[in-house]
Amino acid sequence: MRTLLYTEAIREALDLAMAADQRVYVMGLGVPDPKAIFGTTAGLQAKYGPQRVFDMPVAENGMTGVAIGSALAGMRPVMVHQRVDFALLALDQIANSAAKWSFLFAGKQSVPLVIRLLIGRGWGQGPQHSQSLQATFAHFPGLKVVMPTSPYDAKGMLLAAIADPNPVVFLEHRWLHSTFGHVPPEHYHAPLSQALVSRPGSDITLVASSLAHIEALQAANILAQHNISAEVLDLRSIQPLDRETIHASLKKTKRLLVVDHGWKSFGVAGEIIASMSEIAFTDLISAPQRVTAPDHYPATTPAHANLYYPGVAEIVNAALHMFKRTPMSESDMQLTIPLHRDVPDKNFRGPF
Amino acid sequence: MRTLLYTEAIREALDLAMAADQRVYVMGLGVPDPKAIFGTTAGLQAKYGPQRVFDMPVAENGMTGVAIGSALAGMRPVMVHQRVDFALLALDQIANSAAKWSFLFAGKQSVPLVIRLLIGRGWGQGPQHSQSLQATFAHFPGLKVVMPTSPYDAKGMLLAAIADPNPVVFLEHRWLHSTFGHVPPEHYHAPLSQALVSRPGSDITLVASSLAHIEALQAANILAQHNISAEVLDLRSIQPLDRETIHASLKKTKRLLVVDHGWKSFGVAGEIIASMSEIAFTDLISAPQRVTAPDHYPATTPAHANLYYPGVAEIVNAALHMFKRTPMSESDMQLTIPLHRDVPDKNFRGPF
Amino acid sequence: MTLISDKLARFTTMLRIRMVEEMIAARYDEQEMRCPVHLSIGQEAIAAGVCAAFTRSDYLFSTHRSHAHYLAKGGDLPGLIAEIYGRNTGCVRGRGGSMHLCDLDVGILATMPIVGSTLPIATGAAFGSKLLGDQRVTVVFFGDGTTEEGVFSESLNFAALQQLPIVFICENNLYSVYSPLEVRQPARDRVALAAAHGITAALGDGDDVEAIFSLTENAVARARNGGGPSFLEFATYRWREHCGPHYDNDIGYRSEAEFLAWQQRDPLARTERELLASGELCAATLSDIKASLQDEIETAFTAAREAPFPDESTLFTDLFVPTELCVQAA
Amino acid sequence: MTLISDKLARFTTMLRIRMVEEMIAARYDEQEMRCPVHLSIGQEAIAAGVCAAFTRSDYLFSTHRSHAHYLAKGGDLPGLIAEIYGRNTGCVRGRGGSMHLCDLDVGILATMPIVGSTLPIATGAAFGSKLLGDQRVTVVFFGDGTTEEGVFSESLNFAALQQLPIVFICENNLYSVYSPLEVRQPARDRVALAAAHGITAALGDGDDVEAIFSLTENAVARARNGGGPSFLEFATYRWREHCGPHYDNDIGYRSEAEFLAWQQRDPLARTERELLASGELCAATLSDIKASLQDEIETAFTAAREAPFPDESTLFTDLFVPTELCVQAA
Numbered sequence A, B: 001m002r003t004l005l006y007t008e009a010i011r012e013a014l015d016l017a018m019a020a021d022q023r024v025y026v027m028g029l030g031v032p033d034p035k036a037i038f039g040t041t042a043g044l045q046a047k048y049g050p051q052r053v054f055d056m057p058v059a060e061n062g063m064t065g066v067a068i069g070s071a072l073a074g075m076r077p078v079m080v081h082q083r084v085d086f087a088l089l090a091l092d093q094i095a096n097s098a099a100k101w102s103f104l105f106a107g108k109q110s111v112p113l114v115i116r117l118l119i120g121r122g123w124g125q126g127p128q129h130s131q132s133l134q135a136t137f138a139h140f141p142g143l144k145v146v147m148p149t150s151p152y153d154a155k156g157m158l159l160a161a162i163a164d165p166n167p168v169v170f171l172e173h174r175w176l177h178s179t180f181g182h183v184p185p186e187h188y189h190a191p192l193s194q195a196l197v198s199r200p201g202s203d204i205t206l207v208a209s210s211l212a213h214i215e216a217l218q219a220a221n222i223l224a225q226h227n228i229s230a231e232v233l234d235l236r237s238i239q240p241l242d243r244e245t246i247h248a249s250l251k252k253t254k255r256l257l258v259v260d261h262g263w264k265s266f267g268v269a270g271e272i273i274a275s276m277s278e279i280a281f282t283d284l285i286s287a288p289q290r291v292t293a294p295d296h297y298p299a300t301t302p303a304h305a306n307l308y309y310p311g312v313a314e315i316v317n318a319a320l321h322m323f324k325r326t327p328m329s330e331s332d333m334q335l336t337i338p339l340h341r342d343v344p345d346k347n348f349r350g351p352f
Numbered sequence C, D: 001m002t003l004i005s006d007k008l009a010r011f012t013t014m015l016r017i018r019m020v021e022e023m024i025a026a027r028y029d030e031q032e033m034r035c036p037v038h039l040s041i042g043q044e045a046i047a048a049g050v051c052a053a054f055t056r057s058d059y060l061f062s063t064h065r066s067h068a069h070y071l072a073k074g075g076d077l078p079g080l081i082a083e084i085y086g087r088n089t090g091c092v093r094g095r096g097g098s099m100h101l102c103d104l105d106v107g108i109l110a111t112m113p114i115v116g117s118t119l120p121i122a123t124g125a126a127f128g129s130k131l132l133g134d135q136r137v138t139v140v141f142f143g144d145g146t147t148e149e150g151v152f153s154e155s156l157n158f159a160a161l162q163q164l165p166i167v168f169i170c171e172n173n174l175y176s177v178y179s180p181l182e183v184r185q186p187a188r189d190r191v192a193l194a195a196a197h198g199i200t201a202a203l204g205d206g207d208d209v210e211a212i213f214s215l216t217e218n219a220v221a222r223a224r225n226g227g228g229p230s231f232l233e234f235a236t237y238r239w240r241e242h243c244g245p246h247y248d249n250d251i252g253y254r255s256e257a258e259f260l261a262w263q264q265r266d267p268l269a270r271t272e273r274e275l276l277a278s279g280e281l282c283a284a285t286l287s288d289i290k291a292s293l294q295d296e297i298e299t300a301f302t303a304a305r306e307a308p309f310p311d312e313s314t315l316f317t318d319l320f321v322p323t324e325l326c327v328q329a330a
């Protein structure tokens, strides 16, 4: 079984997309530089030339407009920002232009644009370099918003996003970049709209995406030791939200716990709980719960990382609480749960 | 009892705030022009001079930064945009700078800034001039987000917002501008953090804000004819969200229906349902529901207005459904419910 | 001979725009065109002169004030009027109204009311043309106020950096809504500003359709030959209110005297005088032209008013284009 | 006499910045400063020359690369080092790390890493000063890349429109991260760009601290006397990697030769040579200065390393300032 790093999977997707379709180009600050967006664009400029793989001015809103215009003219731009935070500068073009284009122009035109946005965390990233803004994008109709967890999905969903005629916001968590997993060499698509049951179970449904999904899987392992069988769903797509798959799981487990690294209020976890409360109220036998970042910002000091970010322990305890069990003791936690700090564990080579 | 139009209430608040505090200034496109932001800034430049009441370049992000900087230097800016949609251009300064300032600088500095944003609707406003973006702002920690419904609250909350040392996003629905109600002449504050029980009831709780709150009150009247006693909550503040008041109401009514004119998914209604499902699950006897704009855009054609916007009929029917009653017939609706079109009813002089 | 008829063609374009917009103004108070309209009456020479320098397949972008550009570039008249009436036969099926026009057959990709938003998009379309080598030149129209938005600079910078085939047309009508230039910009020269970005830039008389045409023709030729972008600013004046059909000199943001001075310079009357004086046009031909335009316009309005509104079932479509399908201009 | 000691003071400021940043570089790999650091080694003359022209109560804003500006304006050294170490004694109590500094006692309102974000905020602080008549002048530092952001133009436009007391300082170190100027901007002249906005603008040698000082002094005097804003660009070079403590000429985005040529022009060595040559400084005094700086710096590092981390209970505070309280600079 061929395994690749997450970054290599992204790179391979870009490479295959560019080879297959002349219209695809990749642009962003640092795209052709020696660091190559953490390796995800390495070698592409050498292979496809500076007309198709290039740097840009520091002008997020304008360059998003440029990408949109070039898409209208026949290109397939892939834009990348080293931090999702910078995309707030471009929200006018993303939300007022790209998201509304197809509807406004009656489907006569559309904007096939992929925007890769990297989520930062730890090592003093601070409030302006570590936001998880999936809910902000997902709220605007007309955008597809995806957050692949596995290298397999990263490649397949990026290829699907590039092939899609609509604007797709593609969120990559930096801490996933160093994880690895099975990635077939060929050109394939993973769906942009379907959650994945990544671990079947019968007692409680854990819904999560991206880095939080990996934590949910770890939590499921620990819950198993407590004789709780957790079904874990990898959301993969935030917008559209795969309410069917979540509902199907709840019919079996009757308990819902959502994990998301965005802020609690007005976030993704809330939407999932709301949807399920609306349509699956009678299936639920206890109050649905969420484990999220607090409605606050993380300081840069490493002293804050452990306190700010929710992690495996919080997921496990939230689940135990739903079963009216006592929370894990501090010492139990020390034994079973890798302490997440302000950088990913050095030994953590994921995905599990 | 002295009554004022909503616009007059806003104007009076600005006037009183400027008279009371030399640091307060008002800026925005059109602020001193003959239309005076629908009358809300009328006469202020003549009274306070062009140094304190002025127009600005068409540069939303930069001018928001200017407002922030002047606040740091000791001023109390009130900024206004004729449409909330334009504020997306300024989201970097609003969300990355203003919202994070106090936390980042350890409370040594804060940004006392009020941003008035007007929500448009109807008469061909279309997708780029009629967005209800309360959830977008409310998701960012560090912003207060309010949506007063009554002229009384419009005045009191605007005065409180100007006195507040933190950034406040103040959302005004254009259709409320022509409503009127009791407004005392003096300087008073209405709280920026509390929902109001605007109509007591015992069978179901309707939570809404701004224009949707007026529709909820109308719906409650009709529900009363069906022997359903609806308690109506005027949310007033979106962030902070007054979960206590909502929960207290649910303890009594055991049913929750939320009305919001924002898009359904990842919106305000979802957050309220999620919070209550978490903390009031055992109080609820039926699935909480929401009535919102669809996850779609309104076309400019008037043919779309009636179909796109949820209104009194949808609220009534959603409530009836929660009681397993049959929905109102088309003809019943014609009789009891003012057909909302793409402009507010000419006779509609509100607030009820 | 060609020259004569070209000049007449440009005059006719101006006249047609004027007559269409006057008809919109005349009927607007009937409240059947239920969307904001921003008229270009007084500014027609720029649309007519500029668009005459472009071909059908070149791209056009504009703003909230775009009927003139749409018509001058060859946009379908019935599609425009039906769109303003919110009908299913409108150029975007009632989705966009007056402020969101498109006619792909003649290269009109989009008009949009968020000030500045079409500047980088137009720049991107020109970038696409460069990458594709499709020989198209893009034109983007905008007002003086638009040059205050950050994306104006961002667009000029990228256009200059990439030497893109684009012509930026600034219609300086002295106001942004009711706000005069001097409360929004220092006494700066936007032409110098564009030039400082490394862009060929010039200022022109917005009432002289022939001068506008020849300045633009040069810019288009340069762009088409790989010579990069141009910025052209034209001095002009909007006769009617910012938004809506009426005159508004009485409300206090500008003086009747200022208005009258500009109205004296009426670009349409000026060209008509010149054509009549030179004999390129005679009174009889003129009235024939007017009659046939009147006919065309009335037909378009009648058709629009008789056309159906979009069906309920179509109004919640097109949020996404189906994944198999992707409509792109190229 | 005053002149001599001023020149020496500016030299000492440069030297102090260099020594502080070299200490940060030396200790960074210990992994106890757990936040990104952007060093100004090689660029010190600009911070020292510019800040010498301002008073303590004037306002300063900067970017991700701001240690030099913070120190030159008189910011508290122990507060800086403790902040980088994430300690409770840091200038913002560990909230911001290297990229979010402030020291209200000396007018340092904020440094922020979102490129361009402090430009309009600084413009706004100057606007506040104008409204309040507090006689302050604001300085804002930024890099060449920052001039590509739309808010750059928006800020210049408003500063010129309002004739604000602000000095814009552009440190052109030829790169934005690893991207050279020529892939981001046409061969345009940012000084002409600022001038086209109606702003007094000049280009200076970023290695000559005295020339920097006098250019800035003029700009500050003009601003203080109501003469409006200035834009000054200084040519300079960052010696170390964009972010982090190391040299990186080997990774391929710039050449060792380019680096060496700039290092030859070392602004610190140059001033040292001049001072020694003119006799304003002798070797003994120099080594005394170095020793006392070394002492001060070591003390700051030791204190930072011994200081406590912020207490859990304080880390979730300050999202809002209590309504009764509002801390404003004035």
Ligand SMILES: Cc1ncc(C[n+]2csc(CCOP(=O)(O)OP(=O)(O)O)c2C)c(N)n1
Pocket (backbone or CB within 6 Å): B029, B058, B060, B086, B089, C064, C065, C113, C114, C115, C116, C142, C143, C144, C145, C146, C147, C173, C175, C176, C177, C242
């Ligand atoms: C981003 C944004 N800000 C503000 C507005 C409101 N607005 C609509 S048209 C207009 C005037 C723009 O002036 P100008 O560019 O000179 O065009 P003109 O109307 O004079 O043709 C403004 C400010 C808007 N539509 N978008």
Ligand SMILES: Cc1ncc(C[n+]2csc(CCOP(=O)(O)OP(=O)(O)O)c2C)c(N)n1
Pocket (backbone or CB within 6 Å): A029, A058, A060, A086, A089, D064, D065, D113, D114, D115, D116, D142, D143, D144, D145, D146, D147, D173, D175, D176, D177, D242
């Ligand atoms: C809005 C935004 N875009 C991109 C970045 C990433 N970034 C951090 S520093 C930097 C370089 C800016 O270059 P310049 O202004 O020349 O400053 P220098 O680092 O050379 O001092 C960039 C692009 C950012 N922080 N913010």
Ligand SMILES: [Mg+2]
Pocket (backbone or CB within 6 Å): C143, C144, C145, C171, C172, C173, C174, C175, C176, C177
């Ligand atoms: Mg104008």
Ligand SMILES: [Mg+2]
Pocket (backbone or CB within 6 Å): D143, D144, D145, D171, D172, D173, D174, D175, D176, D177
């Ligand atoms: Mg630089």
